[in-house]
Amino acid sequence: MFFKQIRRSAARNRKGNGLYFASLIIAIIAFYTLLSLGSQDVMRFLKTIESDAVGKLLNLLPIVYGVSLFFVFFMVYFACRYQISRRRKEFGIYLMMGMKRSRLLGMLFGETLLNSVLSLVIGIPVALFLTEGISLATAKIAGLGIIGHTFAFSGTAVFWTIAGFVLVQFISMALLSVKIVRAEAGVLIQADYTKNQSVSAVGTNAAFFFGGCILLISGYYLAVFGLKGLSASMTILTVVLWILGTFLMYRGLGGFLGKSIRKSRRAKTGLWTFTARQVQENILSQHKSLAIASLLLMGAMACISFGIATGAERSSDTRSVDFSLFGTEEEIAKILSDKAISERIQSVYPLYLSDVKEQYNEGMPDEFDLSRLKEVLRQVNDAHGLGKNMADNLHIRYLVNLTSYNRILSGLGKENISLSDGEVALFTSFADEGEYGRILNRAIQKGITIGIDGEEYQVRPQLYTDNVVADRSIALSVALIVPDELYGQLAASREPYCTNAQIKDSVIKKMGLMQAELKMSELLSSAGIEYDSYLGGIGRTLFYRVASSYLTIYLGVLLWLIASTVIGLKYLISQRENMHRYQILSMIGADSEAETKSVKKQIEIYFLMAAVPALISSIFAVWAMLTNFLHIPYGTTVTEIAGLCAIVLAVFVGFEFLYIGIVKKSSGFDD
Amino acid sequence: MSNILQVKRLKKTYGKGAGRTEALRGISFDVQDGEFLGIMGPSGSGKTTLLNCIATIIRPSSGKVILKGRDIAAFRERELADYRGKRIGYLFQEFELLDNLTIGENIALPLSLHGISENEAESKIKEISDRLDIAETMDKFPSQVSGGQKQRAAAARALISDPDILLADEPTGALDSRNAKTLMEKLCDANRDQGKTILMVTHDPNAASFCSRILFIQDGCLFHELRRNVRTEENAAFYNRIVQVTAQLGGGSANVL
Numbered sequence: 001m002f003f004k005q006i007r008r009s010a011a012r013n014r015k016g017n018g019l020y021f022a023s024l025i026i027a028i029i030a031f032y033t034l035l036s037l038g039s040q041d042v043m044r045f046l047k048t049i050e051s052d053a054v055g056k057l058l059n060l061l062p063i064v065y066g067v068s069l070f071f072v073f074f075m076v077y078f079a080c081r082y083q084i085s086r087r088r089k090e091f092g093i094y095l096m097m098g099m100k101r102s103r104l105l106g107m108l109f110g111e112t113l114l115n116s117v118l119s120l121v122i123g124i125p126v127a128l129f130l131t132e133g134i135s136l137a138t139a140k141i142a143g144l145g146i147i148g149h150t151f152a153f154s155g156t157a158v159f160w161t162i163a164g165f166v167l168v169q170f171i172s173m174a175l176l177s178v179k180i181v182r183a184e185a186g187v188l189i190q191a192d193y194t195k196n197q198s199v200s201a202v203g204t205n206a207a208f209f210f211g212g213c214i215l216l217i218s219g220y221y222l223a224v225f226g227l228k229g230l231s232a233s234m235t236i237l238t239v240v241l242w243i244l245g246t247f248l249m250y251r252g253l254g255g256f257l258g259k260s261i262r263k264s265r266r267a268k269t270g271l272w273t274f275t276a277r278q279v280q281e282n283i284l285s286q287h288k289s290l291a292i293a294s295l296l297l298m299g300a301m302a303c304i305s306f307g308i309a310t311g312a313e314r315s316s317d318t319r320s321v322d323f324s325l326f327g328t329e330e331e332i333a334k335i336l337s338d339k340a341i342s343e344r345i346q347s348v349y350p351l352y353l354s355d356v357k358e359q360y361n362e363g364m365p366d367e368f369d370l371s372r373l374k375e376v377l378r379q380v381n382d383a384h385g386l387g388k389n390m391a392d393n394l395h396i397r398y399l400v401n402l403t404s405y406n407r408i409l410s411g412l413g414k415e416n417i418s419l420s421d422g423e424v425a426l427f428t429s430f431a432d433e434g435e436y437g438r439i440l441n442r443a444i445q446k447g448i449t450i451g452i453d454g455e456e457y458q459v460r461p462q463l464y465t466d467n468v469v470a471d472r473s474i475a476l477s478v479a480l481i482v483p484d485e486l487y488g489q490l491a492a493s494r495e496p497y498c499t500n501a502q503i504k505d506s507v508i509k510k511m512g513l514m515q516a517e518l519k520m521s522e523l524l525s526s527a528g529i530e531y532d533s534y535l536g537g538i539g540r541t542l543f544y545r546v547a548s549s550y551l552t553i554y555l556g557v558l559l560w561l562i563a564s565t566v567i568g569l570k571y572l573i574s575q576r577e578n579m580h581r582y583q584i585l586s587m588i589g590a591d592s593e594a595e596t597k598s599v600k601k602q603i604e605i606y607f608l609m610a611a612v613p614a615l616i617s618s619i620f621a622v623w624a625m626l627t628n629f630l631h632i633p634y635g636t637t638v639t640e641i642a643g644l645c646a647i648v649l650a651v652f653v654g655f656e657f658l659y660i661g662i663v664k665k666s667s668g669f670d671d
Numbered sequence: 672m673s674n675i676l677q678v679k680r681l682k683k684t685y686g687k688g689a690g691r692t693e694a695l696r697g698i699s700f701d702v703q704d705g706e707f708l709g710i711m712g713p714s715g716s717g718k719t720t721l722l723n724c725i726a727t728i729i730r731p732s733s734g735k736v737i738l739k740g741r742d743i744a745a746f747r748e749r750e751l752a753d754y755r756g757k758r759i760g761y762l763f764q765e766f767e768l769l770d771n772l773t774i775g776e777n778i779a780l781p782l783s784l785h786g787i788s789e790n791e792a793e794s795k796i797k798e799i800s801d802r803l804d805i806a807e808t809m810d811k812f813p814s815q816v817s818g819g820q821k822q823r824a825a826a827a828r829a830l831i832s833d834p835d836i837l838l839a840d841e842p843t844g845a846l847d848s849r850n851a852k853t854l855m856e857k858l859c860d861a862n863r864d865q866g867k868t869i870l871m872v873t874h875d876p877n878a879a880s881f882c883s884r885i886l887f888i889q890d891g892c893l894f895h896e897l898r899r900n901v902r903t904e905e906n907a908a909f910y911n912r913i914v915q916v917t918a919q920l921g922g923g924s925a926n927v928l
Contacts, residue, residue, distance in 0.1 A: 262810075265776065266789040273776050273783060274769065281771040584767045587728070588781045588828065589756015591749055 019572070019666045023079035023565050024115065024169070027072045028123030030558050031164045033131050034065055035157035037550070040135040057547050064551065068558055069164050071296075075562040077172040078569040080112075084176050085573050091180055092188025101181045108180070112173045116166055123165075124158060205255025212249030215241050216617070223624035243295065246613065250291040253609070254284030271590060271598040274581075278598070279605045282574055289570050290610050296563035297614035301652055302621035303556030305645040307549040309626070319534055320408050322517060324351070324470040324498040326530040332499050335527050344520055346504040347411060350496030352401035352487060353468055353479075369451025370394055373459070376443040387439050396450075398479035400427055400468055401487040404496075408466055411502050417460070417481065424450065424482050425460040429467060429475035437463065440478070450480070452490070469498060470532045498532075563610070564656065568663040571606050575599070575667055599667050607660050615649065675835055675868050676702040676725070681734035683720050683891075694720040696891040697734065702836065705866040707859070709873060709882035711917065717891040718872045719840060725870065726761055726838050727751050739835055756781050760829030762839035766821040768813045774824045775800075775809035781832045792831075799827045803857050819850030823857060830861060837861075839871040843878045855881045876917055880910035887916055 037043055038058050047054045084091075094104055180188070219241035226234050257280045265273045283290060325332055336342050374394055380387030405427070406416040417425055426444055430436040441463040449456040464481060482490065508516045517535040524531050582595050622645050683695040694717045702708050712718045724731045727743055736743050738758060746754055755761070760781075768777045778796055779789045789796065800806045803823040808816045816824070822842060829837055839858070843851035859881045861867040873879050887895040895916055899909045 269783045269786045269788050271784070273772060274780065277769075277771045277776070578771075580767075581769050581771075584769060585780075586752075587726070587755060587761050587763075587767070589752050589754075589784050589832075591752035593748075594752075594784070 019565070019568060019662060020079045020083050021115070021119065022662075023075050023569075024119040024165075025123040025126065026561050026565070027076055027168065028119060028161055028165050029127040029130060030068055030072055030561070031065070031161040032124065032127035032157055033134065034061065034068060034554060035160050036127075036131050036154040037061060039154040039157070040131065064555070065160070065164070067555075069168060071558060071562045072164075073168040073171065075565045076168045077175070078566050078573075080169075080172045080176055082569045082573050082576070084108075084180060085576055088180070088188045092185045095185035095188065105177055105181050108173060108177045109170075112169060116169050120162060120165065124161065127161070128153065205252045205259075208248050208252025209256045210252070212245045212247070212252060215245030216249060216613075217245075219245055220617070220620040223620055242617070246295055246617070247288070247291045249613065250283065250287040250294070254280050254287060257283065271585070271594050274585070275598045275601050275605075278578075278602050279609070282571065282602075282606055283609060285574070286570050289566065293563045293567045293570075294610045294614045294617075296559045296566075297611055298617040298621060300556045300558075300560035300563060301614060301618035301649060302625065303552045303559065304652065305556075305618070305622045305648045306625055307552035307556060308648055309622075309644055319513075320412055320466045321468070321470045321500045322503045322534050323501040323520065323524065324532045325501060325524070326498050326532075331529060335524070335529050338523070338527060341520070341523050341527065344503055344507045344516070344523075345501050347407070347502045349404065349407040349500055351404045351408075351468060351498050351500050352484075352491070353404070353497040354399055354487075354491035354493040356397055356399055356490055356492065370396065371451075372448045373443060373450060376446050376448055377439065380439050380442055386436070387443070390436070390439060394478065396478055396480055398476050399487055399491050400479055400481045401491075402481055402483050404500075405464070405468065405481050408468060408500070412466060414466070417464070419460070419481075419483050422455070422457055423460060424452075424457045424480050424486075425462065425464055427464045427468070427479045427481050428477060429465070430477055436477075437465065452486075469500070470534045470536070560652070560655070563614075564607075564659045567607055567610050568659060568666070571603060571663060572666055575602075600664050603660055603663050603667065607656060607663075611653070611656050615653070618649070673704050674701040675704040675706075675739060676870070677735070677737040678702075678721075678725070679735040679737065681721070681724060681736065682732045683717075683724060683729070684732045693891055695724070695731070695734075698888065698891070698893055699734075700886060700893065702868060702870055705862070705868055707862040707869045707871070707881065707883045709871050709879040709885040710888065711873060711876075711879055711885055711913070712888040712894070716888045718888055720891075721888070722838055722840050722870070722872045726759060727754060753785075756784050757832050758835045760832070760834035760837040762822075762826055762829045762837065762842045764841040764844040766813070766818075766825045766845070768821055768825055768828070770813045773810055773812055774805060774816065774820075777813070777824060778809075778827045778831055781828060785832065795831065799831055802860070803827045804853075817850070818846055819853055822846055822850070822854050826854065826857060826861075830867065836868045836870060839869060839873075841873055841875075842871065843873065843875055848877070851875070851878060876910055876913040879913050880906045885913060885916075 038047075038054075038061070043054060043058075091104060094107075095101070219238055222234065222238040222241065226238065257276070261273065261276045261280060265276070325335065327335070332348075336345070336348060374391040377387045377391035377394065402417060402419055405425075409416050419425065426440070428437055428440055444459050444463060445461050447461060448459050450459055451457070468476075488494070503516055503520060510516075511519065517533060521531075521533055521535065585595055586592070678701070679699050680697045681695050681699070682693070682697050685692045685694060696717075698717075698721060710718045710721065720729070723729045725736050725743075727746065731744060734744075738754075743751075743754060768774070769780070772780065775789075775796065778800065779792060782792045782795075783789070796809075797806070800809055803826060805816075805820055805823050805827060808820050808824065813821055813824070822845070826837075826842070829839075837858075842858070843854060846854060855878050858869060858871075862869050862883075869882075871878070871882065879885055883899050883901050885897040885899075886893060887897070897909075897912055897916060
């Protein structure tokens with residue numbers, strides 16, 4: 001009988017409250033997605049080439065897991081509280097009928113257990129399906145469709161998901177059950193209990209409201225203009241102003257609304273006053289939750305915008321060199337004699353890249369004269385004064401020999417450079433970095449000359465950007481491509497910098513680029529030679545991109561789900577507590593259509609009350625992040641990023657309305 | 672005087688088969704325009720069911736409730752809302768004011784629901800609040816006023832839209848005797864001075880003594896009727912008669928085993 005009752009009640013909970021059950025499943029998905037990160041395609045791939053960095057990231061996961069556990073706990077707690085508040089009367093009757101409190105407690109925990117098991121049975125496959133989707137999508141976005149997808153099921157992730165979920169579910173239920181079990185039966189039977197409308201002085205409320213707004217605006221100002229130096233004290237001050245401002249603003253908002261209701265209600269008809277008072281009451285009694293939810297929403301929007309903006313970083317990188325081998329001529333010859341290696345290699349050539357001899361360096365203006373180039377750069381008319389900045393900091397320290405560079409171009413199937421007498425070419429690795437490459441290119445189009453050792457050399461009006469070595473993290477801001485003879489004259493070293501190797505196209509065709517590169521890496525590692533690989537370079541960039549964008553998007557989505565669920569549940573709890581008001585309204589002549597309209601309006605306004613301040617704050621948060629904390633990603637402009645953030649915010653608003661729709665449905669007033 | 676309300680062979684049954692309970696077994700009576708009618712009876716006699724049928728809170732199983740010539744059982748949703756807001760006023764035992772609205776907003780709500788703003792009804796709201804001695808509470812929330820003031824505010828809300836009939840369910844049930852007396856005097860004034868028709872269900876012989884006629888029901892049937900000679904009979908004398916009938920109704924010697 002007892003177990004039958006538990007089963008029935010648990011089933012009723014699930015049926016009667018989609019939002020509650022959905023919250024439990026969201027919690028499971030959130031945990032699994034995070035915990036299975038290590039076994040996802042992109043991470044598996046990165047682990048092979050950047051195992052240290054990935055290892056560090058994976059070591060960070062328990063902390064992120066702990067943070068998620070904390071936030072998810074709030075969501076599950078409110079979901080359970082909503083569920084229990086619906087059944088207070090029922091519990092009261094059980095107690096009145098003589099059910100022992102221990103048995104009631106047992107019943108509640110039995111139901112929780114049953115619901116947990118069912119949520120896990122549904123949630124884990126859904127989570128698996130979703131993570132597979134995310135994994136495939138990330139690999140595709142990151143351009144790694146060639147990695148080869150393997151189905152990733154992580155037993156450890158499942159274990160910790162279950163552990164985390166059961167923990168938050170049981171702690172929530174324990175806290176709530178204690179309240180229920182300790183309450184008098186009579187109090188429980190009175191299912192509807194309303195808080196009195198608190199009446200505080202209008203002046204106090206206005207002071208809170210305007211004080212909060214002033215603090216928030218100061219916070220916005222500091223975030224955008226005051227954090228340039230990234231000083232810790234300024235950052236803390238900004239965060240404190242931001243949080244305090246939000247709390248104070250919500251604290252005063254209810255009273256402030258009351259004042260405007262009194263003013264405007266006299267000309268209104270229908271349920272306008274009732275709707276406005278309902279909203280005001282919710283804000284008065286839940287200003288703390290609203291402030292928290294609003295801050296969470298702001299965090300969510302900022303995280304997602306930030307994550308997507310950094311994820312949008314795109315590289316026009318071409319695969320110019322697969323491997324750069326470092327070693328003596330003999331060592332390299334020995335490696336190349338290995339059949340497994342040599343049969344995979346298409347071309348091998350030494351790369352002559354060197355520092356300029358001491359005497360030609362800057363500071364010896366008679367020897368290396370860049371004045372013409374600097375003059376032209378200063379004239380470049382750009383908004384941020386970058387041309388002038390570039391001119392001030394321009395040094396040419398490196399030289400590349402023409403034959404080496406032509407080998408690179410040949411490998412790419414590009415036309416070789418032929419430099420005539422008295423001609424040099426300019427190379428940069430920063431072609432993709434914002435405006436740098438564009439400005440440099442514009443400058444050399446104007447037909448400039450560089451003075452070397454007293455002679456004027458014409459710079460070819462084309463900027464060369466194909467990487468000279470395999471590793472992308474080795475970057476040259478500006479280098480000169482010079483004829484071999486001149487190189488011999490100016491270079492500090494006569495030895496090649498490294499030996500570049502290119503894998504055969506047929507091997508790549510057969511194995512796929514990544515597998516071919518991985519196999520080659522293995523062979524080179526076992527041969528014991530020092531090398532850099534194209535894959536390693538990509539891995540490094542990709543790692544930072546994936547790690548920052550993936551984790552921020554994950555946290556953003558999690559925060560959004562939690563904030564929206566908490567707002568929704570908070571509203572539904574208060575609505576349930578005040579359900580009798582709708583009966584009174586019916587008795588005094590309100591038709592159900594008007595009541596439904598009022599409830600919908602209340603839900604919309606209640607959500608917007610949390611979302612609008614969050615939206616405003618998040619605009620400043622993203623602005624602050626993009627101006628103070630990071631550079632505009634390669635290959636993108638401020639307008640693109642702003643557009644992307646705007647799209648994120650619009651999608652966000654769209655999803656918020658979707659959520660509002662779900663809450664409306666759960667309110668029981670939906671048509 | 673014309674009949675404002677006619678209740679004809681009203682039946683209400685709950686449940687089916689063996690669990691079937693007849694709460695009303697074919698009650699018929701008329702209420703005249705301007706009458707102050709009381710309905711008394713022991714617990715479970717069906718008096719609240721009767722009031723709820725008239726108030727359209729529940730639908731009768733059979734029979735008719737005719738208000739000013741129209742059968743309310745045939746009303747649909749919109750007509751029902753209209754009926755509840757304009758044609759009847761309902762006074763609850765527990766006041767049932769909306770506790771997040773001020774007293775003034777509570778009183779103005781029925782008008783607002785029918786498209787009349789507070790600005791338009793200002794004089795009416797002022798007049799009724801003065802008459803019921805609650806003018807100074809208009810900007811307060813229900814939690815800030817006394818039980819008596821709450822019930823008078825509820826009465827003002829029930830009367831504000833000039834209903835054809837005021838239905839009151841144990842209106843003094845949650846009040847102390849002083850506040851109960853004040854409320855009954857105010858209802859009596861509304862009946863006498865403005866000709867308001869009132870139908871009141873009560874247990875309390877004190878409250879009932881303000882009525883001009885009382886119907887006693889027992890087990891879902893009309894059992895007895897008391898009429899008061901409004902001009903000659905004092906409240907106290909009528910009260911004594913009510914108590915006598917109540918004693919018989921509540922069991923009397925016949926029910927003693």
